[in-house]
Amino acid sequence: MIKVSLRRHFFVSENLTMRYFLILALLLTACQQAGTSSLNNVKATAVPLRPTLSPQQISLGETVYVQQCASCHGVNLEGQPEWKTQNEDGSFRAPPHDESGHTWHHGDPTLLEAVYAGGARFADMNIGGTSSMPAFADILSDAEIAAVLTYIKSTWSDDIQAIQWEATLREELQDEQ
Numbered sequence: 001m002i003k004v005s006l007r008r009h010f011f012v013s014e015n016l017t018m019r020y021f022l023i024l025a026l027l028l029t030a031c032q033q034a035g036t037s038s039l040n041n042v043k044a045t046a047v048p049l050r051p052t053l054s055p056q057q058i059s060l061g062e063t064v065y066v067q068q069c070a071s072c073h074g075v076n077l078e079g080q081p082e083w084k085t086q087n088e089d090g091s092f093r094a095p096p097h098d099e100s101g102h103t104w105h106h107g108d109p110t111l112l113e114a115v116y117a118g119g120a121r122f123a124d125m126n127i128g129g130t131s132s133m134p135a136f137a138d139i140l141s142d143a144e145i146a147a148v149l150t151y152i153k154s155t156w157s158d159d160i161q162a163i164q165w166e167a168t169l170r171e172e173l174q175d176e177q
């Protein structure tokens with residue numbers, strides 16, 4: 001079992017929280033090579049190896065991306081025009097998921113929360129704007145949510161993937177403390 005805990009507790013039911021753990025587990029163990037450590041061993045081993053991205057997940061994820069995400073985040077993951085500027089109604093524009101955006105600055109738990117809960121994750125926070133990002137917890141299956149993040153990662157260079165993996169480990173370690 002992977003040990004993770006939620007840093008922010010906005011989930012409404014235990015059921016949904018369980019799903020969050022399942023999807024995170026899918027992401028962290030997908031296609032892991034035999035003999036590599038999981039986050040379970042994060043304290044026992046120096047650096048857990050980055051899981052290899054599964055071609056099946058990438059392929060499913062691309063389909064999900066085109067159907068559910070591209071309308072806002074762009075077919076080429078380029079985000080909305082002038083995405084750093086807020087709309088007149090105070091809402092944020094959809095950022096790119098390519099290397100020009102900041103998706104790769106975040107670890108898997110943060111990205112998963114974004115897809116899972118959408119703009120609702122900011123409900124109790126003052127972040128200086130609103131987000132129309134839909135919550136996909138009830139729209140996509142666990143496998144589809146894991147797959148779409150895997151697809152996005154697959155478009156990044158190896159260096160960027162490595163940095164994002166380090167962010168995932170950092171977030172996990174924080175959670176355990």
Ligand code: HEC
Binds near residue numbers: 095104
């Ligand atoms: C209706 C428009 C819309 C759709 C559709 C949409 N998003 Fe978003 N998304 C946004 C907006 C706006 C933001 C910026 C505000 C925020 O973080 O909630 C965002 C932010 C994000 C973030 C956080 C990025 C970061 O660096 O903080 C992720 C991850 C994300 N979206 C993934 C997805 C995925 C995956 C899909 C498809 C399953 C999707 N989005 C569909 C509008 C959308």
